[in-house]
Amino acid sequence: MRAVPDGLDATVVAEIDRRLEVVAAEHGVRIPWAIESGSRAWGFPSPDSDYDCRFLFVGLRERYLTLWPARDVIETPLDKTFDVNGWDLPKALTLIARGNATPIEWLRSPIVYDGDAAFRDELLAYAAAVVERSAIGRHYLHVARRQQAGPQSLKRFFYVLRPAAALRWLADHPADALPPMDLPTLLAQSSVTDEIRDAAADLIALKSVTRELGEGEAPAVLQRFAAHELERAEQFESAAPAKDQREVRERADDVFRRLVD
Structure with a gap:
């Protein structure tokens, strides 16, 4: 699957595609999921925002059957336009199990350079089964x-603001643990006031046309919103795990073996 908005620079996208092909060939891995992260996927890009391509990669079984494992991160040269790097499948699985929301966000990015929908769906199902709401909140x-x-x-x-909106989303969806990735969707699906939504929309619009956003202060209504949500989320610091960690590890192993095979 591929979901690349027309507004993205076609030349830059072509170079990202090329880099992904080079990574797969040089490292002997497949890349079943490659997306855009950062401000473009979070819903508040600037005119000079760089491109933050992130990918998950999977090696052959031999890659994992060694006493000297390869690095679990692959990086390409960083410059003002390109920030392209990815994580090995085991790294993603273990981070998800620990409640790190970053790989989950990658799986839910609205901008997909190249993706295997079945791979994504299996990892999202795994995440939904093993993550602790308290860990995501933390x-x-x-x-x-x-x-x-x-x-x-x-x-x-x-x-x-975006993490604060994610925390409000968690508070408003007590049966769920996987918030959306982008700020506008988080606010649209939460019980925030129209004043907060409007202030956020105005700030996003300003950022979209301003190369240097400046050192000024954010609108007071948004500062109060963020402060309130962060204070309320302190409860997550003392929350005890609810999942059986042995079952979590067993499920991670099962998913890993299946996706490598």
């Missing part, structure tokens, strides 16, 4: 707190 809480610890700017505020 993930987004920690992402936001790390961003708050750095120099503050309007651009950085987006990296606080």
Whole structure:
């Protein structure tokens, strides 16, 4: 499958396709899932946003039957336009089991360069079965707190606002643990006020036409929203695991063996 919006630079997309082909050939792996992450997939790109292609790769069985395993990350040269790297399947599976939302976001990206839908669906089913809501909540809480610890700017505020929106989504969907990836969808599917949605939409529109968003402050209504959601999410820090970890590991092994075969 492929889902590449017309608004993406065709020359850049072609180079990403080429890099993925080179990675597969040089490393002897297959790439069943390659997507765009970062601000373009999160719903708030700038005119000068780089391209953050992320991919999952799978090797032959021999890759995993060695006393000296290869790196579980493959990277390509980084520059102002391209940020293309990926994770080995075992890394993705173990991170999902630990409640890291990043590989789950990759599986739900709206921008797909190349993808095997069956591979994606199996990993999403695995994620839905093993992830702890509390672990996903901690993930987004920690992402936001790390961003708050750095120099503050309007651009950085987006990296606080999206996790805060994910935390609100979790609060509004108590039976689910896999929030959508992009900010507009998170807000649309949550119980936030129209004032918050409108303020976020205005800020996204400003970012879409501004190369340097500046050091100004975010709208007060959004600052209050983010602060409230992060404070409320502190409950996740003390939440005990609900899943049987032996069953989680067994399921991860089953998925790994099946997808490698």
